[in-house]
Amino acid sequence: MASIKDVASRAGVxxxxxxxxxxxxxxxRPETRTRVLAAVASLGYRPNxxxxxxxxxxxxxxxxxxxxxxxPFFTELARSVEDEARALGYSVVIGNADEQPALQDHHVRxxxxxxxxxxxxxxxxxxxxxITETAREGGTPMVFVDRWIPGLDVxxxxxxxTAAVRDLVAHLHALGHRRIAVIAGPAATTTGSxxxxxxxQALGEYGLPLPREYxxxxxxxxxxxxxxxxxxxxxxxxxEAIFATDNLMALGAMDEIRARGLRVPDDVALAAxxxxxxxxxxxxxxxxxxxxxxxxxxxxxxxLVDRIEGRTAHSVTLTARLVVRRSCGETGDGGETGHTDExxxxxx
Amino acid sequence: MASIKDVASRAGVxxxxxxxxxxxxxxxRPETRTRVLAAVASLGYRPNxxxxxxxxxxxxxxxxxxxxxxxPFFTELARSVEDEARALGYSVVIGNADEQPALQDHHVRxxxxxxxxxxxxxxxxxxxxxITETAREGGTPMVFVDRWIPGLDVxxxxxxxTAAVRDLVAHLHALGHRRIAVIAGPAATTTGSxxxxxxxQALGEYGLPLPREYxxxxxxxxxxxxxxxxxxxxxxxxxEAIFATDNLMALGAMDEIRARGLRVPDDVALAAxxxxxxxxxxxxxxxxxxxxxxxxxxxxxxxLVDRIEGRTAHSVTLTARLVVRRSCGETGDGGETGHTDExxxxxx
DNA sequence: CCATGCATTGGAATCGATTACATGGAGAGG
DNA sequence: CCTCTCCATGTAATCGATTCCAATGCATGG
Numbered sequence: 001m002a003s004i005k006d007v008a009s010r011a012g013v014x015x016x017x018x019x020x021x022x023x024x025x026x027x028x029r030p031e032t033r034t035r036v037l038a039a040v041a042s043l044g045y046r047p048n049x050x051x052x053x054x055x056x057x058x059x060x061x062x063x064x065x066x067x068x069x070x071x072p073f074f075t076e077l078a079r080s081v082e083d084e085a086r087a088l089g090y091s092v093v094i095g096n097a098d099e100q101p102a103l104q105d106h107h108v109r110x111x112x113x114x115x116x117x118x119x120x121x122x123x124x125x126x127x128x129x130x131i132t133e134t135a136r137e138g139g140t141p142m143v144f145v146d147r148w149i150p151g152l153d154v155x156x157x158x159x160x161x162t163a164a165v166r167d168l169v170a171h172l173h174a175l176g177h178r179r180i181a182v183i184a185g186p187a188a189t190t191t192g193s194x195x196x197x198x199x200x201q202a203l204g205e206y207g208l209p210l211p212r213e214y215x216x217x218x219x220x221x222x223x224x225x226x227x228x229x230x231x232x233x234x235x236x237x238x239x240e241a242i243f244a245t246d247n248l249m250a251l252g253a254m255d256e257i258r259a260r261g262l263r264v265p266d267d268v269a270l271a272a273x274x275x276x277x278x279x280x281x282x283x284x285x286x287x288x289x290x291x292x293x294x295x296x297x298x299x300x301x302x303x304l305v306d307r308i309e310g311r312t313a314h315s316v317t318l319t320a321r322l323v324v325r326r327s328c329g330e331t332g333d334g335g336e337t338g339h340t341d342e343x344x345x346x347x348x
Numbered sequence: 349m350a351s352i353k354d355v356a357s358r359a360g361v362x363x364x365x366x367x368x369x370x371x372x373x374x375x376x377r378p379e380t381r382t383r384v385l386a387a388v389a390s391l392g393y394r395p396n397x398x399x400x401x402x403x404x405x406x407x408x409x410x411x412x413x414x415x416x417x418x419x420p421f422f423t424e425l426a427r428s429v430e431d432e433a434r435a436l437g438y439s440v441v442i443g444n445a446d447e448q449p450a451l452q453d454h455h456v457r458x459x460x461x462x463x464x465x466x467x468x469x470x471x472x473x474x475x476x477x478x479i480t481e482t483a484r485e486g487g488t489p490m491v492f493v494d495r496w497i498p499g500l501d502v503x504x505x506x507x508x509x510t511a512a513v514r515d516l517v518a519h520l521h522a523l524g525h526r527r528i529a530v531i532a533g534p535a536a537t538t539t540g541s542x543x544x545x546x547x548x549q550a551l552g553e554y555g556l557p558l559p560r561e562y563x564x565x566x567x568x569x570x571x572x573x574x575x576x577x578x579x580x581x582x583x584x585x586x587x588e589a590i591f592a593t594d595n596l597m598a599l600g601a602m603d604e605i606r607a608r609g610l611r612v613p614d615d616v617a618l619a620a621x622x623x624x625x626x627x628x629x630x631x632x633x634x635x636x637x638x639x640x641x642x643x644x645x646x647x648x649x650x651x652l653v654d655r656i657e658g659r660t661a662h663s664v665t666l667t668a669r670l671v672v673r674r675s676c677g678e679t680g681d682g683g684e685t686g687h688t689d690e691x692x693x694x695x696x
Numbered sequence: 697c698c699a700t701g702c703a704t705t706g707g708a709a710t711c712g713a714t715t716a717c718a719t720g721g722a723g724a725g726g
Numbered sequence: 727c728c729t730c731t732c733c734a735t736g737t738a739a740t741c742g743a744t745t746c747c748a749a750t751g752c753a754t755g756g
Contacts, residue, residue, distance in 0.1 A: 352713060364735070
């Protein structure tokens with residue numbers, strides 16, 4: 001592959017001049033500039049980003065360490081992150097932690113070794129040493145997205161779901177449900193604990209209890225949703241409604257309910273945190289709390305790039321909203337009004 | 349961040365010795381080795397991958413340019429690619445082409461500028477100049493996955509779906525469907541044309557025609573599936589069954605069918621290419637042709653790494669299989685036997 | 697006519713590693 | 727006791743860019 005030296009000798013100038021042309025330095029005679037550009041074109045020369053990075057100490061790449069790529073929520077997040085990053089001139093290197101702290105650390109370490117300019121993380125656990133350390137040292141700019149680790153001086157871009165959770169409880173209550181259970185995420189993650197907490201509080205506002213046996217411990221994966229749901233359905237007094245704190249666990253819950261020959265919402269109502277296009281097409285369509293995922297990803301990138309480029313980054317909190325479909329029962333007004341605008345979403 | 353020089357002076361040796369220790373060069377006295385390792389640990393030194401890459405001319409990173417990350421098929425592919433790459437000591441840099449040739453070229457160019465060791469592509473179009481050029485020059489090892497561009501000397505790792513398509517047609521025929529339409533993908537992609545061709549041929553074996561108006565042109569996105577389906581349903585003699593050549597277009601088809609108040613499979617039967625966990629949970633569960641996605645990704649990485657490391661890479665062709673559910677109608681034997689083993693899949 | 701200044705350009709150091717080659721010392725063999 | 731090896735280590739070149747500083751040339755003004 002042609003290097004800057006080849007271009008220089010082809011154009012009859014020094015490498016310094018070639019570099020200046022390429023970096024649009026003003027002090028280059030137009031005629032020289034043309035000659036250099038011609039040499040560049042004829043050789044098909046492309047600057048070596050590795051060499052440039054070494055010299056300038058910036059890679060124009062961002063790292064994104066995600067909890068689980070197979071979860072459509074994170075897929076969409078990753079996509080919007082990449083979009084915004086590209087718009088700002090950065091590439092994205094993704095690492096999939098698969099909800100495993102060890103894998104997460106591996107990716108963080110690898111990314112830092114590669115000297116990415118900044119790191120976007122939705123932490124899998126509550127206090128990975130690798131992450132807390134890089135946050136403390138402040139060598140690599142970092143921003144948390146979706147989930148975060150308390151007590152660190154790192155901007156957080158996340159969604160507040162408390163209002164939506166309250167709306168959901170109101171919805172369930174209005175439909176007559178009183179015994180409501182929740183499938184929790186890992187307590188070590190903020191989203192895992194916050195959602196349950198918001199739910200417990202909202203139930204309290206309606207004078208509803210959240211007994212211990214109605215809180216099942218999941219891990220944000222479908223299998224755990226199924227296991228927890230099995231436990232609920234085996235209770236002497238099984239719940240009338242189940243709230244899964246993420247979409248994959250809701251999927252597992254549907255599996256288990258269906259496997260027992262029960263029906264949603266007739267036998268058990270079901271709702272989920274994190275809306276995804278597919279929820280429109282399940283039987284029945286699932287009532288879910290929707291995060292502004294695209295905006296979340298874009299805001300996270302902007303915050304990170306602010307930090308990288310020396311501006312002050314601010315935390316951002318967006319709000320989730322309830323999308324009522326049919327998995328909790330029919331409301332008086334017929335539930336969802338029409339399919340048309342919802343379809344727009346799944347078709348992007 | 350500490351550099352190799354810092355380690356050297358801390359350990360009282362030269363940088364060469366430090367480098368030898370780090371690269372497990374045998375000619376280092378054990379005592380020296382210990383001293384260096386101690387310095388490394390006390391400084392928390394990590395080698396700068398950028399500098400190393402510049403010198404060794406390898407980045408230990410693979411590029412993956414994917415047609416559409418939001419498509420669960422490609423998400424799963426990306427995940428398995430990352431898994432296998434990590435196992436072999438490589439990182440993966442993903443680029444999402446979003447079915448746009450221009451975006452695809454942008455990513456290919458950026459990745460090559462970053463001097464990735466090899467490139468995995470599922471081409472969006474039939475002959476991007478950027479891709480054909482890099483394939484011809486042979487500078488960066490390349491492997492096609494899922495889709496490919498004919499006429500290039502590039503290994504291809506793909507799935508052969510002709511047998512599964514034939515099974516599908518047999519299934520539809522057995523259920524009494526005779527007027528069967530297909531939603532095609534972009535003709536410029538191999539998967540777009542092959543699937544339709546296999547379908548046409550299988551229909552022929554049953555003496556069924558595939559009239560022009562029963563072939564709708566889609567682009568692998570949900571919206572196009574919806575549009576094409578609308579066209580089908582507006583025909584004087586609408587088809588009894590629709591075969592969508594990818595999962596997103598099947599989703600769009602379901603949208604349109606449902607929006608018209610029609611039912612699957614009673615009014616129109618539906619089948620899709622590419623199985624995904626969600627198809628189990630739609631109403632009704634969708635009959636689909638499943639690719640061995642994980643194996644596809646892993647085989648692609650192995651082929652690419654073979655090429656990178658100087659071994660000869662071989663093309664790989666895996667076979668798809670039909671997964672019968674209920675969206676084409678009930679078979680005599682009751683269709684799917686049970687939910688249990690299928691559930692395993694969605695729970696991974 | 698000379699000093700000054702500006703516009704261009706080149707030389708060379710530098711980023712952080714790897715590695716060929718040189719060097720010095722110790723032990724072995726004669 | 728000298729020389730030849732071999733082992734361990736250091737010196738320095740190198741990868742491909744960027745950028746500071748110096749040098750050159752030409753024009754302008756006094």
